[in-house]
Amino acid sequence: xxxxxxxxxxxxxxxxxxxxxxxxxxxxxxxxxxxxxxxxxxxxxxxxxxxxxxxxxxxxxxxxxxxxxxxxxxxxxxxxxxxxxxxxxxxxxxxxxxxxxxxxxxxxxxxxxxxxxxxxxxxxxxxxxxxxxxxxxxxxxxxxxxxxxxxxxxxxxxxxxxxxxxxxxxxxxxxxxxxxxxxxxxxxxxxxxxxxxxxxxxxxxxxxxxxxxxxxxxxxxxxxxxxxxxxxxxxxxxxxxxxxxxxxxxxxxxxxxxxxxxxxxxxxxxxxxxxxxxxxxxxxxxxxxxxxxxxxxxxxxxxxxxxxxxxxxxxxxxxxxxxxxxxxxxxxxxxxxxxxxxxxxxxxxxxxxxxxxxxxxxxxxxxxxxxxxxxxxxxxxxxxxxxxxxxxxxxxxxxxxxxxxxxxxxxxxxxxxxxxxxxxxxxxxxxxxxxxxxx
Amino acid sequence: xxxxxxxxxxxxxxxxxxxxxxxxxxxxxxxxxxxxxxxxxxxxxxxxxxxxxxxxxxxxxxxxxxxxxxxxxxxxxxxxxxxxxxxxxxxxxxxxxxxxxxxxxxxxxxxxxxxxxxxxxxxxxxxxxxxxxxxxxxxxxxxxxxxxxxxxxxxxxxxxxxxxxxxxxxxxxxxxxxxxxxxxxxxxxxxxxxxxxxxxxxxxxxxxxxxxxxxxxxxxxxxxxxxxxxxxxxxxxxxxxxxxxxxxxxxxxxxxxxxxxxxxxxxxxxxxxxxxxxxxxxxxxxxxxxxxxxxxxxxxxxxxxxxxxxxxxxxxxxxxxxxxxxxxxxxxxxxxxxxxxxxxxxxxxxxxxxxxxxxxxxxxxxxxxxxxxxxxxxxxxxxxxxxxxxxxxxxxxxxxxxxxxxxxxxxxxxxxxxxxxxxxxxxxxxxxxxxxxxx
Numbered sequence: 001x002x003x004x005x006x007x008x009x010x011x012x013x014x015x016x017x018x019x020x021x022x023x024x025x026x027x028x029x030x031x032x033x034x035x036x037x038x039x040x041x042x043x044x045x046x047x048x049x050x051x052x053x054x055x056x057x058x059x060x061x062x063x064x065x066x067x068x069x070x071x072x073x074x075x076x077x078x079x080x081x082x083x084x085x086x087x088x089x090x091x092x093x094x095x096x097x098x099x100x101x102x103x104x105x106x107x108x109x110x111x112x113x114x115x116x117x118x119x120x121x122x123x124x125x126x127x128x129x130x131x132x133x134x135x136x137x138x139x140x141x142x143x144x145x146x147x148x149x150x151x152x153x154x155x156x157x158x159x160x161x162x163x164x165x166x167x168x169x170x171x172x173x174x175x176x177x178x179x180x181x182x183x184x185x186x187x188x189x190x191x192x193x194x195x196x197x198x199x200x201x202x203x204x205x206x207x208x209x210x211x212x213x214x215x216x217x218x219x220x221x222x223x224x225x226x227x228x229x230x231x232x233x234x235x236x237x238x239x240x241x242x243x244x245x246x247x248x249x250x251x252x253x254x255x256x257x258x259x260x261x262x263x264x265x266x267x268x269x270x271x272x273x274x275x276x277x278x279x280x281x282x283x284x285x286x287x288x289x290x291x292x293x294x295x296x297x298x299x300x301x302x303x304x305x306x307x308x309x310x311x312x313x314x315x316x317x318x319x320x321x322x323x324x325x326x327x328x329x330x331x332x333x334x335x336x337x338x339x340x341x342x343x344x345x346x347x348x349x350x351x352x353x354x355x356x357x358x359x360x361x362x363x364x365x366x367x368x369x370x371x372x373x374x375x376x377x378x379x380x381x382x383x384x385x386x387x388x389x390x391x392x393x394x395x396x397x398x399x400x401x402x403x404x405x406x407x408x409x410x411x412x413x414x415x416x417x418x419x420x421x422x423x424x425x426x427x428x429x430x431x432x433x434x435x436x437x438x439x
Numbered sequence: 440x441x442x443x444x445x446x447x448x449x450x451x452x453x454x455x456x457x458x459x460x461x462x463x464x465x466x467x468x469x470x471x472x473x474x475x476x477x478x479x480x481x482x483x484x485x486x487x488x489x490x491x492x493x494x495x496x497x498x499x500x501x502x503x504x505x506x507x508x509x510x511x512x513x514x515x516x517x518x519x520x521x522x523x524x525x526x527x528x529x530x531x532x533x534x535x536x537x538x539x540x541x542x543x544x545x546x547x548x549x550x551x552x553x554x555x556x557x558x559x560x561x562x563x564x565x566x567x568x569x570x571x572x573x574x575x576x577x578x579x580x581x582x583x584x585x586x587x588x589x590x591x592x593x594x595x596x597x598x599x600x601x602x603x604x605x606x607x608x609x610x611x612x613x614x615x616x617x618x619x620x621x622x623x624x625x626x627x628x629x630x631x632x633x634x635x636x637x638x639x640x641x642x643x644x645x646x647x648x649x650x651x652x653x654x655x656x657x658x659x660x661x662x663x664x665x666x667x668x669x670x671x672x673x674x675x676x677x678x679x680x681x682x683x684x685x686x687x688x689x690x691x692x693x694x695x696x697x698x699x700x701x702x703x704x705x706x707x708x709x710x711x712x713x714x715x716x717x718x719x720x721x722x723x724x725x726x727x728x729x730x731x732x733x734x735x736x737x738x739x740x741x742x743x744x745x746x747x748x749x750x751x752x753x754x755x756x757x758x759x760x761x762x763x764x765x766x767x768x769x770x771x772x773x774x775x776x777x778x779x780x781x782x783x784x785x786x787x788x789x790x791x792x793x794x795x796x797x798x799x800x801x802x803x804x805x806x807x808x809x810x811x812x813x814x815x816x817x818x819x820x821x822x823x824x825x826x827x828x829x830x831x832x833x834x835x836x837x838x839x840x841x842x843x844x845x846x847x848x849x850x851x852x853x854x855x856x857x858x859x860x861x862x863x864x865x866x867x868x869x870x871x872x873x874x875x876x877x878x
Contacts, residue, residue, distance in 0.1 A: 015641060020768055044641060136608060164603045169575060201670065202454060202483060204663035206645060223662050224643035230666065231640065234673035235757055238680065242753025242850060243746055250763035251754055252771065260779060263750055264786050267824075270746050271787045275794055277738035282804055288734050292727050295734045299716035299858050302738055306745070307682055307709050307851040311702055314681020315690055318674055324689035329459055332691065340699060347703050348710045355714055365721055385706075411681060411850040412746040419738050 011040055018049060019252050023056060039068060047076035048249060055087050066091035071099040072116040072225065079108055103219075111196050112189035114229065115210045115219030120149040124159055124177035128170045135167075148207055148220075151180045156216045158184055158209055186211045189218050196221050197229040198323070237321055240405065241314055243270065243412035270412055276420045277302075284427040291438040293366050294430055297377050302422040304348055305384035306415030309392030312337060313414045316396045317406045330397045334390070341389030348385055349378035369437045376433040380426040387425065388418040450479055457488060458691050462495060478507060486515035487688060494526050505530035510538040511555040511664065518547055550635050551628035553668065554649045554658030559588040563598060563616035567609045574606075587646055587659075590619050595655045597623055597648055625650045628657050635660050636668040637762070676760055679844065680753055682709065682851035709851055715859045716741075723866040730877040732805050733869055736816050741861040743787055744823035745854030748831030751776060752853045755835045756845045769836045773829070780828030784821035792817040808876045815872040819865040826864065827857040 009017070014029060021029065030038055030053075042050065042065060050069070054062050054077065066088055069077060074092065078085040078100060085104075089097055099117050106112030120138055122131050135149065149167070151160035160180030170179045186209040187196050200208055200223055207220045236246040245262040247254050254262075281288075288295050316333065319325035325333060356366065356374035366373050392414040396406035431439055448456070453468060460468065469477055469492075481489065481504060489508070493501050493516070505527055508516060513531065517524040517539060524543075528536055538556050545551030559577055561570050574588065588606070590599035599619030609618045625648040626635050639647055639662055646659045675685040684701040686693050693701075720727075727734050755772065758764035764772060795805065795813035805812050831853040835845035870878055 012638075012641070016762065016765065019763055020765065020771075132607065164607070168571065168603070199451070201663075201666045202451070206662070223645065223666075224640075227640045227662075227666060227669065230669060230673075231761060234669075234677075235761065238673075238677055238753060238757045241677065241680065243750050244754060247754070250761075251758035252764060252768065256775065256778070259775075260782055263779065264783055267743075267746055267750065267783055267787060268790065271739075271743055271790060274739050274742050275791075277742070278735045278794075281735040281738070285731055285735065288727070289731045292724055292731075295727050295737070296717045296720040296724065298734070298737055299720070299741055299862065300710075300713050303713050303716070303741075303745075303855060303858055304706075304710055306742075306854065307706055310849075310851050310854075311682045311706065314677060315683060315686070318677045319690040322670060322674065322689075323455065324458055325691060326455065326459065329691060332459075336695065336698075339695070340702065343699055344703055344706055348706060351707065351710060352714075355717075410749075412749050415745065415749075415854065416742060419742055423738065 011037070011044060014041055015044055018045065019250055023052075026053065027056065043068060046250075047073065048080040048253065051077045051080040051084075051088065054091070055081070055084065059091070062087070063091045067093060067096070070116055071096055071103060071118060072114065072219075074100045075103045075113065078104060106189065109193045110189070111187045111191040111193065111210045111221060112218065114193050114196065114225050115189075115221045117219040119207075119209075119217075119220045121217075122149055122151050122162065122176050124151050124153070124175065124180065126176045127172065128167055128174050128176065128179065129172040131162075131167055131176050150184075150209055150217060150220075151176055152217055158186060158211055158215060158217045160184060161209075184209060186217075187221070188213065193229045194233050197226040197233070200226040201230065237317065237407045240407035241317060241410050243267070243410040266410065266412070270416045273416045274419060277423055280420055280423045284423070287427060287431060287439055291430075291434065293373060293438070294376075294427075297380075298423070298426070300352070301377065301380050301384055301426050302419045303415075304381055305388035305418035305422040307388075308341065308344055308385045309388035309414035309418045310411035312341075312389045312392035313395060313409045314411060316393045317409060320396055320400065320406050327397065327400060330394070333393055333397070337390050337393040338386070341386035342382065344389060345382035345385035349381040352381050353378040367438065369434070372434055372437055376426075376430040379433065380422075380429045383425045383429065384418065384422040387421060388414070391417060391421075450476070450483060453480055454483055457484065458689055462491075465492065466495065482507060485689075486512065487519040487692065490516045490519040490523075490527065493530070494520070494523065498530070501526070502530045506532065506535070509555055510535055510542060510557060511553065511658075513539045514542045514552065517543060545628065548632045549628065550626045550630040550632065550649045550660060551657065553632050553635065553664050554628075554660045556658040558646075558648075558656075558659045560656075561588050561590045561601065561615050563590050563592070563614070563619065565615045566611065567606055567613050567615065567618065568611040570601075570606055570615050589623075589648055589656060589659075590615055591656055597625060597650055597654060597656045599623060600648075623648060625656075626660070627652065632668045633672050636665040636672070639665040640669070676756065676846045679846035680756060680849050682706070682849040705849065705851070709855045712855045713858060716862055719859055719862045723862070726866060726870060726878055730869075730873065732812060732877070733815075733866075736819075737862070737865070739791070740816065740819050740823055740865050741858045742854075743820055744827035744857035744861040746827075747780065747783055747824040748827035748853035748857045749850035751780075751828045751831035752834060752848045753850060755832045756848060759835055759839065759845050766836065766839060769833070772832055772836070776829050776832040777825070780825035781821065783828060784824035787824055788817035788820040791820050806877065808873070811873055811876055815865075815869040818872065819861075819868045822864045822868065823857065823861040826860060827853070830856060830860075 033041060054065060057065065074088060078088045081087055089100065092100060103117060120135055126134065148161050148163055150158060151162065153159050160182050161184045162176060162180045166179050189210050189212055196208060206223045209217055210219045210221060211217055239246050243266045245265060247262060316325065353374045356377060357371055359365065362370045395409040395414060399408055400406045472480060493504060496504065513527060517527050520526055528539065531539060542556060559574055565573065587600050587602055589597060590601065592598050599621050600623045601615060601619045605618050628649050628651055635647060645662045648656055649658045649660060650656055678685050682705045684704060686701060755764065792813045795816060796810055801809045834848040834853060838847055839845045
């Protein structure tokens with residue numbers, strides 16, 4: 001109740017506190033607000049929070065709240081309610097319910113699932129004065145902002161776009177067709193939501209019309225939805241890079257067992273992969289028995305490769321994601337990463353070499369051949385870091401070529417891959433360098 | 440030249456190909472376009488690309504192109520040119536140059552550095568008819584869209600906001616002060632750009648007014664700039680989580696030695712930290728000499744902790760970043776992560792135990808005490824995974840408490856931290872379980 005009791009929390013403070021509140025605290029918070037504040041809060045909540053709020057209401061109150069939602073937002077709420085979507089649908093008026101049901105037929109992550117089916121429309125043969133009068137009537141019925149006004153032919157094909165500014169500037173008797181922009185960029189209703197968001201960001205659009213295969217207008221995606229998509233997609237990429245499945249909901253709102261399932265999957269795959277290190281190590285058991293000193297550097301060497309690989313894969317996954325690097329750039333990236341990997345390996349190898357050969361107790365710790373051990377370790381570091389860097393950088397390209405998400409190449413996955421090969425590199429180098437002395 | 444020679448590349452195709460083109464290819468591309476297409480391309484390029492394009496032009500041509508830029512975009516170009524900012528400033532007309540120089544006094548990552556100093560303004564005492572006529576004249580002079588119209592008092596304080604729609608809907612003789620919204624959310628000129636972007640995303644604003652300490656209006660931040668900030672900040676977080684310094688430029692455009700420097704820094708720190716594993720291992724050298732079989736599982740055990748830690752830190756860094764989790768939630772997160780860590784540890788430990796005790800060659804590989812070895816390994820896995828999960832989840836909170844960026848808790852950093860403690864856990868458990876048998 002603490003939050004509701006605070007004298008005058010701002011909308012921002014309420015939204016900040018929302019994820020940490022339980023159901024009674026949320027109800028008390030709503031009860032403490034006046035109508036306008038409560039409406040603002042409700043509309044600013046996430047679809048999941050709107051859904052759980054509506055579920056807790058009596059039928060009459062639910063109807064009042066549900067009708068504040070624009071159809072595209074109502075679709076998000078219905079999707080978040082999953083099997084309980086009827087809670088929302090039954091609360092809508094009949095025409096909106098029909099619109100929402102039509103939108104629910106689209107996948108959640110395509111343009112059709114994101115669009116608002118209501119938008120301001122003009123006909124090309126209107127005069128500017130007629131257009132303004134017509135828009136006044138259209139506007140009177142709705143609350144949310146209109147960005148552009150679309151000009152449609154009689155068969156509902158998108159033929160142009162005008163801004164409010166162009167209408168205001170134009171002479172009253174000019175035809176809409178004379179002042180409209182004819183080249184309208186649009187997206188197909190089945191376009192991926194990431195593509196839609198990227199297009200809006202690239203061209204600084206406030207809204208993007210959605211058309212079907214015949215070019216008939218179906219709706220608009222607005223910039224606020226594009227921003228949500230971008231945040232959602234960045235979160236998904238970050239989670240995948242960290243070696244989890246995408247959570248699809250805020251951390252504190254994911255059910256504990258769902259969270260566990262999404263984390264255990266990749267950890268198990270990686271653990272099973274990492275078991276190959278035990279298998280690989282078994283081959284080198286005799287070498288370790290002869291020269292236990294070799295075991296001391298195993299964690300250092302494999303983790304250097306893992307860290308270098310995590311770096312490279314993260315850089316390339318993001319660069320591919322935002323379009324800074326394309327599939328055609330694979331060879332350029334390879335050249336850069338071969339050089340980077342060798343250079344980074346040499347930097348770390350020098351530090352490692354000095355650490356071993358200048359260590360005060362080097363004789364008792366590493367024995368008389370400490371110079372050779374230093375050489376074996378540092379040559380291995382060069383090899384392992386270069387290998388980690390190159391494979392970490394190339395794996396995202398390989399995954400995309402296989403039509404998989406490059407972000408599947410998580411930092412832990414690359415680290416695990418590099419661990420196994422790192423051991424093989426280390427023991428091969430060590431046996432070459434130390435043969436005849438301690439091996 | 441391949442791209443320029445393609446018959447009719449779309450603007451999108453040109454932008455896709457841009458990062459991979461060299462200077463002559465870019466010049467040829469511009470030459471092949473008509474004026475309107477060239478303008479669209481220029482305005483859609485990144486500030487860095489606009490700067491390098493302008494640098495390559497003769498003074499006369501440069502002037503024509505530079506004047507297409509809005510003041511806030513010109514600021515970005517000037518910043519990208521660094522020491523060569525005069526290339527741009529000299530090409531601007533005097534009033535715009537003065538505006539740009541005023542904006543350059545702000546830091547690049549604060550609201551003032553992001554805002555456009557030009558915006559549509561009304562006075563509260565205007566009638567609606569006067570307002571529309573006034574806006575027509577203001578509009579005639581500028582090209583980019585206006586989102587909201589701000590109402591300023593005589594001393595330039597922000598007193599209200601009206602949308603174009605509200606003006607069009609209102610009666611011609613109503614006063615602006617009667618139809619305007621008086622509660623205007625704004626940001627201070629020194630607000631962090633991340634806060635600005637988050638606020639616009641949260642409230643679905645298309646523009647946000649920027650005011651000084653006295654509430655006087657200084658400019659507007661528009662949603663297209665907020666989108667760029669969000670993409671930039673997500674990229675920075677992802678790069679930091681991957682263990683690199685933020686690149687601050689597209690991967691292929693970062694100078695090779697800069698790239699190396701930004702990667703070598705953290706890798707060196709982590710390498711030096713990881714050397715502690717060699718020190719820790721030295722304490723256990725006798726144990727390894729007695730039971731070489733223990734060495735076989737070192738990579739498996741420490742990497743399990745590293746992977747679990749990477750997962751946890753990534754989840755929490757992102758959740759803190761988007762506001763799904765707040766500092767006050769630290770104890771809730773701790774409780775969740777203790778349980779998650781133990782549960783994940785048990786899942787992996789069971790797999791590890793079965794892998795060891797059911798392996799066909801277990802007797803020759805692990806000796807007669809393979810059950811005890813299985814027990815030592817799996818108890819260690821539980822401890823290491825739980826420790827990795829808990830420390831990975833709590834480190835971002837600690838960093839934020841220390842006023843550092845939580846994303847500094849990179850996946851490689853957590854993995855390195857966990858490696859050292861993981862070894863200590865493993866050898867302590869092993870010596871307790873195996874004492875009297877093989878140790």
